[in-house]
Amino acid sequence: MRDILRLGFDVGGTNTDAVLMLGREVLHTAKSFTTADVRSGVVDVASRILRDWGGPRERIEAVMIGTTQFVNAFVQRRGLAPVAVIRVSLPKADGVPPMAGWPDDVVEALGSSVHMVGGGSFYTGEEYAPLDVYAVRAAAREAAARGLRSFAISANFAPMRPDIEERAAAIVREEVPDATITLSAQLGGLGLIDRENATIVNASLADLGRKVVQSLIEAFAELDIHVPIFISQNDGTLITTDEAQRFPILTCSAGPTNSIRGAAFLTGLSEAIVADIGGTTTDIGFLRKGFPRETTAANYIGGVRTNFRMPDVLSIGLGGGSLVRQRADGAIRVGPDSVGFRLQQEGLVFGGDTLTTTDIAVRSQGIALGDSGRVAHLDDAFTEAALDAIHQAVTDGIDQVKTSSQPMPLILVGGGNILISRDIKGASQVLRPKHAEVANAIGAAIALVSGRVDRLYDLSSGGREGALATAKQEALAAAVQAGADPDAVEVVDVTELPLTHMKAGSVQIRVRAAGPLATLR
Amino acid sequence: MIKIDNATDIKDIARGAVLLGTGGGGDPYVGELFLQAQLKKGNAPRVVRLEDAPDDALVITIAGIGSPSVMLEHLASEKTLLEILRRAERLYGRPVDMLISCEIGGVNSMFPLALSAISGLPVLDGDGVGRAIPRTEMSTFSIYGCPATPGLILDESGNSVVIETVNDLDAEKVVRAVTSALGASVFGAFYPMTGAEVKRVAVNGTLTKSQEIGRCIREAREGSLDVFDTLLGHLNQDGRFATILFDGKIVDVTHETRGGWHWGRATLKPLSDADDVFTVDIQNEFTVARRNGETVTIVPDLITILDRESGEPITAERLAYGQRVKVIGYSADPLLRTPEGLCVIGPRNFGIDEDYRSIEELTKS
Known part of the structure; x- marks a missing residue:
C-alpha cells in the first residue's frame, strides 16, 4: 500500500490540534483553540498547517478527526435533545422500565417520554408476541404532540431480530416524518439495558451530532478540501461522517484512545503508562500491546451504564491551566480548578493575573513561553514547593494506574507535558517524544478502519467452528464496508460466551476486525 | 434488621x-x-x-x-x-x-x-x-x-x-x-x-451478610482503605474462614457449553515473573482452585475472583484475559460441610475426582 497524505485533528474541549502526515511521517503540526462553532477553530488550524506545508491541497487524500464534543455535552447535560423512548417488550420486562438506573439529573435534563409496547422475540428469534402497531403509533403521536423529534427504539433480542425495531421505526416515521431515530440493534451487543441506555444517550445527542458534523463538513468545504472525512470512534478506529452524525455515541471515548495510541506510535513502545496533560486535567492510561487497556467493569457515560468498552483512564485535576495557590497554613495547592482555555489571557506569563502551573514551569525551567519576566518575582522556595505538588500528583496517579510495583516507561503527551521536569517515581524512564503536544491528532491520523459483530450464533448447523468462521467473515466484511483495505484487514478480537439452559447450543460471539484505510483514489 | x-x-x-x-x-x-x-x-x-x-x-x-x-x-x-x-x-x-x-x-x-x-x-x-x-x-x-x-x-x-x-x-x-x-x-x-x-x-442471615460484604467493599474504596484487608477482616468472623488464595492476572479463560452448563477454566499467573500457575475451574460457578496443581479450595467452600484494585467481584462470564485480580477462598456455611451436605454438594457431585478437604486444612498447612 502506498503512503497516504492526510490531515489528523483533535477537536477537544479546549484545544483543536492538527497534524499533516505522509505514511508514518509527521510533516507539520499546529495547535489552536476550540471555538464554539467548532468550524472556525478547525479552519484556523488547518489553514496554518497548509500554509506551513505549502503543497497543493488537492494532494491530501483523507481527513481524520477525533472529538470530545459529544461526550462533553452529555456529561455536562448541555444541548441534549429530549428523547421519546419506545421499548418493544411487553408482556416481558415491565419491572425494569427504560432509564431505571439513570441519575435523576439526566432524566430531568432529557425531559423524555417513555413508552413500553407489546412485541419481542425469544433468543431463537421466534416472536413471543406480535408488535403492537397501535401502541407504537399512539406513542409516536403522544411524543410528537409534546414536540419530541428524537426517538430511541429498543426491543429484546434485537441483535437477532432487527426487523422488529425497524417496523416500529417505520410507524414512527409515518407519524413524525422528520423524526431522528436510533435503533438499539444499530448499537450492537446483547444485554437489553446497556444497549437501550446507549440508544437513548445517542438519541439525546442527535441535534448536536448533526450540528457538529455539519460544521466539520463546512470547514473542509471552506478550506477547499474535498476528500472523505473520517471520525475516530471509541476503540480508536475510524467511521464515516454519516455514521458519526447518526451515532455520536460511538465517539465518546475516542479522545483518550487517540492520545494513548498516538503516544505508542511516537515512541514505538507497546507497553507503557501514558499521561496526557491537557489544560484542565491529566488523563493517565495504560498502553498494552499498542492499545489502551480497557475497563473490565461496566462502563458509564455521564452516570449512565452502557455496553461500550472504554479505555481505562484515570483523570486527575492537573493541567497547564491549573491554579496554584498558597493556603493560609503555607501549603501549596494545585488545581483542580483551572483557567482552561483562557490560559492565554489569564496566565501570568501571558499578561494575565492568575498564577497557573504553566507559570511555574516557565519560572523554573526558563521555557520560552510568554513573558518570563512576569514570573521572575516568584521566590525559589515557593516555586520548588509548587513543583513538588505537581510531580506528586502525577506520581500518585501513575501508581494507581499501574498494576505492579515494577517501574514502567512513562510517556508524556499533550500540551501540558512541559509541567513535568523531574524524574517520576515508578517510571523507569520519562519519554517526551517529538510532537507529543499533538499525540491525540496523530492517534486520529494513524487509525485503522474497523468492523464488528456481536450476536448469537446457532451451533446446530456448522458447529462451533462454523459459527466462529461465519462471525469472522461478517466482521471482516463490515470493516471492508467501512473503508478498510480488503487485502490488509484482519480479525483483532474474538470473544465467545456460551448460553446455558438452551436446547440446541447457541453461542454469543463478538468479533472485531480492523485494517488500514484502503487507497482512496 | x-x-x-x-x-x-x-x-x-x-x-x-x-x-x-x-x-x-x-x-x-x-x-x-x-x-x-x-x-x-x-x-x-x-x-x-x-x-x-x-x-x-x-x-x-x-x-x-x-x-x-x-x-x-x-x-x-x-x-x-x-x-x-x-x-x-x-x-x-x-x-x-x-x-x-x-x-x-x-x-x-x-x-x-x-x-x-x-x-x-x-x-x-x-x-x-x-x-x-x-x-x-x-x-x-x-x-x-x-x-x-x-x-x-x-x-x-x-x-x-x-x-x-x-x-x-x-x-x-x-x-x-x-x-x-x-x-x-x-x-x-x-x-x-x-x-x-x-x-x-x-x-x-445471608441477606444481611450480603449487604455487609457489599458495604464493606464500598466503604473501604470510598475511604481509600485496603479493600482486601477490610473484606478479609469482615469474612473471618463467626467461625468462618477466608483468605487470599492468589494475586495475579488472568492469562487464559476457556468457556464451553456442555449439557446445559457453562464449563471452563481460568488460568492465572503472578504479576511478578514467578512461575506459579493458578487455575480456577468453572461449572456455572467456580468449583476448584489449584496452585501449581495442588488444590487450595474446593466445593462447597467458596472461591471468588475480585478486581485487585476496586475489590469488585467478577462473575465467570465477565472474566477476560489480562484482568488483574485477587482470588479469595471462603469457608462454606457449616450446613454444607456436614456428611449429609457433602454427599450432595461435595466435589464428586461436580465430577471432580477428589475428596472434600476444607479450605482451612488446605491453606493452613
Whole structure:
C-alpha cells in the first residue's frame, strides 16, 4: 500500500490540534483553540498547517478527526435533545422500565417520554408476541404532540431480530416524518439495558451530532478540501461522517484512545503508562500491546451504564491551566480548578493575573513561553514547593494506574507535558517524544478502519467452528464496508460466551476486525 | 434488621451477592434495577429475621430461572412476579405468609425482595445455600428434607406449569426442560415450607451478610482503605474462614457449553515473573482452585475472583484475559460441610475426582 497524505485533528474541549502526515511521517503540526462553532477553530488550524506545508491541497487524500464534543455535552447535560423512548417488550420486562438506573439529573435534563409496547422475540428469534402497531403509533403521536423529534427504539433480542425495531421505526416515521431515530440493534451487543441506555444517550445527542458534523463538513468545504472525512470512534478506529452524525455515541471515548495510541506510535513502545496533560486535567492510561487497556467493569457515560468498552483512564485535576495557590497554613495547592482555555489571557506569563502551573514551569525551567519576566518575582522556595505538588500528583496517579510495583516507561503527551521536569517515581524512564503536544491528532491520523459483530450464533448447523468462521467473515466484511483495505484487514478480537439452559447450543460471539484505510483514489 | 431504602443499599446487597455467587448465580443487575424502580414508586421490601418466622407460616421461594444471558434481554416482569404469587397460593390452597431466597449468590438474592416490595409480604433473612449452586438438589432445603416440589413455573405470557416430582434430582431435569421450552427465562415458586422447617434448613442471615460484604467493599474504596484487608477482616468472623488464595492476572479463560452448563477454566499467573500457575475451574460457578496443581479450595467452600484494585467481584462470564485480580477462598456455611451436605454438594457431585478437604486444612498447612 502506498503512503497516504492526510490531515489528523483533535477537536477537544479546549484545544483543536492538527497534524499533516505522509505514511508514518509527521510533516507539520499546529495547535489552536476550540471555538464554539467548532468550524472556525478547525479552519484556523488547518489553514496554518497548509500554509506551513505549502503543497497543493488537492494532494491530501483523507481527513481524520477525533472529538470530545459529544461526550462533553452529555456529561455536562448541555444541548441534549429530549428523547421519546419506545421499548418493544411487553408482556416481558415491565419491572425494569427504560432509564431505571439513570441519575435523576439526566432524566430531568432529557425531559423524555417513555413508552413500553407489546412485541419481542425469544433468543431463537421466534416472536413471543406480535408488535403492537397501535401502541407504537399512539406513542409516536403522544411524543410528537409534546414536540419530541428524537426517538430511541429498543426491543429484546434485537441483535437477532432487527426487523422488529425497524417496523416500529417505520410507524414512527409515518407519524413524525422528520423524526431522528436510533435503533438499539444499530448499537450492537446483547444485554437489553446497556444497549437501550446507549440508544437513548445517542438519541439525546442527535441535534448536536448533526450540528457538529455539519460544521466539520463546512470547514473542509471552506478550506477547499474535498476528500472523505473520517471520525475516530471509541476503540480508536475510524467511521464515516454519516455514521458519526447518526451515532455520536460511538465517539465518546475516542479522545483518550487517540492520545494513548498516538503516544505508542511516537515512541514505538507497546507497553507503557501514558499521561496526557491537557489544560484542565491529566488523563493517565495504560498502553498494552499498542492499545489502551480497557475497563473490565461496566462502563458509564455521564452516570449512565452502557455496553461500550472504554479505555481505562484515570483523570486527575492537573493541567497547564491549573491554579496554584498558597493556603493560609503555607501549603501549596494545585488545581483542580483551572483557567482552561483562557490560559492565554489569564496566565501570568501571558499578561494575565492568575498564577497557573504553566507559570511555574516557565519560572523554573526558563521555557520560552510568554513573558518570563512576569514570573521572575516568584521566590525559589515557593516555586520548588509548587513543583513538588505537581510531580506528586502525577506520581500518585501513575501508581494507581499501574498494576505492579515494577517501574514502567512513562510517556508524556499533550500540551501540558512541559509541567513535568523531574524524574517520576515508578517510571523507569520519562519519554517526551517529538510532537507529543499533538499525540491525540496523530492517534486520529494513524487509525485503522474497523468492523464488528456481536450476536448469537446457532451451533446446530456448522458447529462451533462454523459459527466462529461465519462471525469472522461478517466482521471482516463490515470493516471492508467501512473503508478498510480488503487485502490488509484482519480479525483483532474474538470473544465467545456460551448460553446455558438452551436446547440446541447457541453461542454469543463478538468479533472485531480492523485494517488500514484502503487507497482512496 | 437490614435497611433497604435507596439505590446504595440495593447495590451493596448486589455486590455481596456476586461475591457469594462464586462466579455464577447470574448477574444481580436486572434484579437491582427492578428493586430500584419499586423504591422510586415508594414500594420498599421488608426483611425479617429467620428466627422470627412463626412455626405455622407458609414460606416459599421465588426465583428467576433460566439463562443469565437471556434474562439480560427479557429482564423481568412486575405483573408476572405478582401473578406467580397468586398461582402459588392457588396451588398450595392457602395464602403465602413469607418469602425466602433459594440462593443468595447472584440474581436470586433480589427477586424475593422485589416481590416483597410489590406484595408487602416479608422476606426472611436467609437462603437455601449461602452461595450459588448449579443444581436444585444441592440446596440445604433439599438436603435437610424439604423438597422443591410441588411448585410451579410461570412465563410472562401467562403459561404456567405445575411440577411435582418424586425427588429434587428429577425436579431439576423437569424445570430445565420446561424453562427451555418457554424461552429460557421464567419465574418459579418452589420449596413450600413451614416456618418451623425453614428455621431448621435455611442458611441464616445471608441477606444481611450480603449487604455487609457489599458495604464493606464500598466503604473501604470510598475511604481509600485496603479493600482486601477490610473484606478479609469482615469474612473471618463467626467461625468462618477466608483468605487470599492468589494475586495475579488472568492469562487464559476457556468457556464451553456442555449439557446445559457453562464449563471452563481460568488460568492465572503472578504479576511478578514467578512461575506459579493458578487455575480456577468453572461449572456455572467456580468449583476448584489449584496452585501449581495442588488444590487450595474446593466445593462447597467458596472461591471468588475480585478486581485487585476496586475489590469488585467478577462473575465467570465477565472474566477476560489480562484482568488483574485477587482470588479469595471462603469457608462454606457449616450446613454444607456436614456428611449429609457433602454427599450432595461435595466435589464428586461436580465430577471432580477428589475428596472434600476444607479450605482451612488446605491453606493452613
